[in-house]
Amino acid sequence: MKEIDFVAHGDIPYSSAGSDDVYKHIKEAGMFVPTQRTEGISTSDIITRIVCDYDVYARCNLQRGYTAKELNVSFINEKKYHFQNQVDKMKEKVKNMEERSKEFLSTVEEESHDLIQKWEEKLREFIGNF
Known part of the structure; x- marks a missing residue:
C-alpha cells in the first residue's frame, strides 16, 4: 500500500453512500488540505x-x-x-x-x-x- 502525506480537496463535505463526508477520517487525522475554488476553473x-x-x-x-x-x-x-x-x-x-x-x-x-x-x-x- 502506498503511503500519502495529505489529501487536497475542496472543503465542502463530499458525501457518498453511507457517509456524509468521505474525507472525515482524513480530516480528523490532520492529513486534509482544503483547496480554494477558482471561479471559471473546473477540474x-x-x-x-x-x-x-x-x-x-x-x-x-x-x-x-x-x-x-x-x-x-x-x-x-x-x-x-x-x-x-x-x-x-x-x-x-x-x-x-x-x-x-x-x-x-x-x-x-x-x-x-x-x-x-x-x-x-x-x-x-x-x-x-x-
Missing part, C-alpha cells in the same frame, strides 16, 4: 480537455520518437496516428503547391500584361513609321 473541464486532446498529444509524441508502448497506445491506434500524420503532411504539401501555383500565375499575369504593353508600343511605333 472536470480540464480533464475533458486533456482527454479530448489525447489523440493530438499521442500523435505529436509518436512523431518525436516515443514508442506506442511508452504512450500506452494500442497497435491499431499507433497505425491510425501514423496514417493521420501522413495525411497531414500530404495536406501541407498540397497547400504549399497551391500557394506556389498562385504566385506563379500572378507572375505570368504580370509579365504577360507587360509584354502586351510592349507589343502595343512597338505596333504604334511601327504604324507611325509606316
Whole structure:
C-alpha cells in the first residue's frame, strides 16, 4: 500500500453512500488540505480537455520518437496516428503547391500584361513609321 502525506480537496463535505463526508477520517487525522475554488476553473473541464486532446498529444509524441508502448497506445491506434500524420503532411504539401501555383500565375499575369504593353508600343511605333 502506498503511503500519502495529505489529501487536497475542496472543503465542502463530499458525501457518498453511507457517509456524509468521505474525507472525515482524513480530516480528523490532520492529513486534509482544503483547496480554494477558482471561479471559471473546473477540474472536470480540464480533464475533458486533456482527454479530448489525447489523440493530438499521442500523435505529436509518436512523431518525436516515443514508442506506442511508452504512450500506452494500442497497435491499431499507433497505425491510425501514423496514417493521420501522413495525411497531414500530404495536406501541407498540397497547400504549399497551391500557394506556389498562385504566385506563379500572378507572375505570368504580370509579365504577360507587360509584354502586351510592349507589343502595343512597338505596333504604334511601327504604324507611325509606316
